[in-house]
Amino acid sequence: MINVDKIRADFPILKRTVHGKPLVYFDNAATSQTPQVVIDAIVDYYSNYNANIHRGVHTLSQEATDKYEQARIKIQHHFNAKEAYEIILTAGTTDSINRVAAGFASLLNTGDEIIVSALEHHSNIVPWQMLCEKTGTILKVIPMLEDGSLNMEAYHNLLNDKTKLVFCNHVSNALGTVNPIEVIINAAHKVNAAVLIDGAQATPHIKPDVQALNVDFYVASAHKLCGPTGVGMLYGKQEWLEKLPPYQGGGEMIATVTFEKTTYAGLPHKFEAGTPNICGGIAFGAAIDYLNSIGFDEIAAYENELLAYGTQELLKIEGLKIYGTTKDKTAVISFNVNDIHPYDIGSILDKLGIAVRTGHHCAQPIMDFYKIPGTIRASFSFYNTKEEIDVLVAGLKRAVMMLS
Incomplete structure (x- = not known):
């Protein structure tokens, strides 16, 4: 079983704030964060x-x-x-x-x-x-x-x-x-x-x-x-x-x-x-x-928990639609809310310290298939938490209220 608090301590960037708020990093599908042991390997090479x-x-x-x-x-x-x-x-x-x-x-x-x-x-x-x-x-x-x-x-x-x-x-x-x-x-x-x-x-x-x-x-x-x-x-x-x-x-x-x-x-x-x-x-x-050292079976099990919880909580938001609903998927939720442009929601979330990806995600034919300009994509990793998902949901509700 994953000890998420211990794992989060391995990632220096997770301690920082953005716009005065604790960083919630849900853009892992674009780039994952880097643990100290990898940073140390880089420093060791150039130093020694x-x-x-x-x-x-x-x-x-x-x-x-x-x-x-x-x-x-x-x-x-x-x-x-x-x-x-x-x-x-x-x-x-x-x-x-x-x-x-x-x-x-x-x-x-x-x-x-x-x-x-x-x-x-x-x-x-x-x-x-x-x-x-x-x-x-x-x-x-x-x-x-x-x-x-x-x-x-x-x-x-x-x-x-x-x-x-x-x-x-x-x-x-x-x-x-x-x-x-x-x-x-x-x-x-x-x-x-x-x-x-x-x-x-x-x-x-x-x-x-x-x-x-x-x-x-x-x-x-x-x-x-x-x-x-x-x-x-x-x-x-x-x-x-x-x-x-x-x-x-x-x-x-x-x-x-x-x-x-x-x-x-x-x-x-x-x-x-x-x-x-x-x-x-x-x-x-x-x-x-x-x-x-963490184990891919453990990573998959924990990320599936995050995916299930995130899907459940996000779908409680009125007007939210998820794209990609197959049972066999990784911890990625791509969605829109009503007719609000994903960029506008993403910009407000950033002000709340929440990093998500918006746009067509370099997969424009998929967006053309759904006839949408893009989506908001929240992608989870093994160092994320359910509490962070709660912060995302609260931030989305605030953004929707502001933009409606």
Whole structure:
């Protein structure tokens, strides 16, 4: 069972005030907060062994290299990748997706088809649209249903021998819907299509096993997992990573360079050109350790309590409508109240010290489906409390009264 008071003490930012009010942070789907142990890992790197990795014979370089590669192994074990070199450290989920999309530009042909879901973040839409423009590949969309789930019958009907790739998020950032990725992956593989799963929103709540899922690519960001911004990971099956060409050229990703010919380094360095975010990678490993010390089963159980309580209390507000009502969802509540613009409510909540996200959440097709300009999104984490939800409800009532 989670000791939320003890956990909250690990996060320095939760002690601050905003506009003279205690901070209530419900924007975790955008960025989670950072525990002291991760902050300490960042400070330790810059204070004690700041150096470039993989290239130096001196002590600082070797220490930094060891710490960085240890972090890669921590991430490998967390996601249960078969090999450490199947974990590519990137600048985040968006960067990871773009690396795969750029690689497939040389593998797809005019008339090939790729499938994306209607629930995607723009980061898992736009790179594939760009890929289609380059290659003549056709983009098909799995439609969504009114409750925020995917139309799986339509998905099965889209699959055919022209399908080469399928892209889907594990969890919708806008609605919290947990997608049936096992079904999606297995069905795609029956037509020999590869699958990329965007795990940015799932990994704070779920511990994915990439081997059990049999997924071809899985991507995630550290800053959703109590880690720093600007770092993430791309898991790829070895066979696919060897097929794809490098994303960038430069240092580190080469084996030999002459003016006549360059040969590329093996995995994972083939996809890690240039000096990486060394400190970020090390801190990513520290964040993984921290979350596992709490336990993902415990995190999920507690966050489900928060979701149930938040849903119950918010629905007591007259005129409040929740978008995304599937039973299988993470601790995200996306809603509007009457015809009040979400931005106006969000601005008043901020004055009360309550941080929520408003807008289309980089998922504009979802908002177009519901014919709304956006939503107010309250996203909970394991360091939030039911008392904070009460503060949100009271703040919403005040905002609605002011704006009605």
